[in-house]
Amino acid sequence: MTASQVNFASFIQARDRAASTSVVVERFKEQAIVATGVEMVYRSGSQVYPVLRGVDLTIQQGDIHLLMGPSGSGKTTLLSILAGILTPTAGSVKLLGQEITKMSRAQLAHFRLQNIGFIFQGFNLFPALTASENVEVALKVKGVRGATNRRRMAHELLAQVKLDDRINHLPRDLSGGQKQRVAIARALAGDPQIIMADEPTAALDSHSGHAVIELLRQLAKQSNRTVLIVTHDPRLIDVADRVSTLEDGILRQ
Template sequence: MAILVLDGVTRVVEIPDAEPLHILRGVDLVVDAGEHVSIVGRSGSGKSTLLNILGLLDEPTGGSIRFDDVPVQRMSAAERDKRRGREVGFIFQQFNLLPGRTAAENVATPLLYAEPHRFWRRRRLALEMLDRVGLADRADWLPSRLSGGEQQRVAIARALVREPRVILADEPTGALDVETGQAVMGLLDGVARDSRAALVTITHDPHIAALADRRHRLDGGVLHPAEVEAVR
């Protein structure tokens, strides 16, 4: 079942005393539950803009986007915020962990705004998610004691603790070495499949892109199917 459907999505930015900047030009994309889709492209190709639209942070200038078969353009700002907070998990290149909080406290942070039955169980849920990413023995460690790969796994656990329907990963391995990056992506892919979440990875690395079920290239604001050689 499709969770995200983009149809002819455009994004245009008006610039005073200059021609409008066309960032996205008629993007079509369908992402199903449990599917991993990767999008590659050079810097400035519109990848981050597309990610923001997929994550309900920005609205398209034209075209339409449906989230779980609900037209996003018909949602109020409050409805978009609520759906994003409940059903979208973001993972970034920079881990953005709170330095003065333990791994468990970082993972539990999104649950501070969760429903009461999850709020009161937030430490237990955080510990369960840390165990799932192989860091149960690091629960009470501060980020400064963790390696780069461990910090990224904490960031993954934080994004997944709310059990989102959609996971958006923006250059999630950019700060890691190749071997650690592939291990982290394998972990993220496995957890997403187990939870039947849609996973969209934005990357410039063809090796990371090759791990996805479907691959696309964003070039000049236009999205094309892309063949990426599999990692050996």
């Protein structure tokens, strides 16, 4: 065997070992979100309207996962079930190893408060409060004590989303992208392990939307957070680790 053949054989062996190691690492990554056989049926009189049909979905800890599909496909319904806001007609959901579909309403509320941050399409900021105060409210709800401590933490979170020069601005004085950055800072309050976002770029132009999602991706990767984004915007695909498509209540990976 020539030297070049030996080198090529060594390269193939090293590549195969790396691929094998990658598969093992992926297999043993923690599962942040696991949905099994999730179904959702709405009834109106004698009429039955199936919205979700046997959805199975697994999202690994630290992944950015896009849930895509046309309007009316059931994306927001599935997100609400995964967040414990809605109870499925059938199936189970586990978040961070805990089966939330077996929790009481009080247990669910506490679990969401401690472990999930939400980002909404319409920002949902309090118009009479500054950027800092909007984040401080979230910190207070999360149980952070002391006004001074909450203010300091809010300023740190706003600095993370590059809004340290807009701390005392009201929402009306912020651009759409800046408002969504405040919403991201608020979602990060309390250091949740899971972030769920419902059409977070729908109210933004292309540039602002991509910049906001890229920032969210960077912040999530720094802390190994799991991010689930419901969107119909294909421009976000390049920031995702995984993409699932929901159509007519059926999930396709």
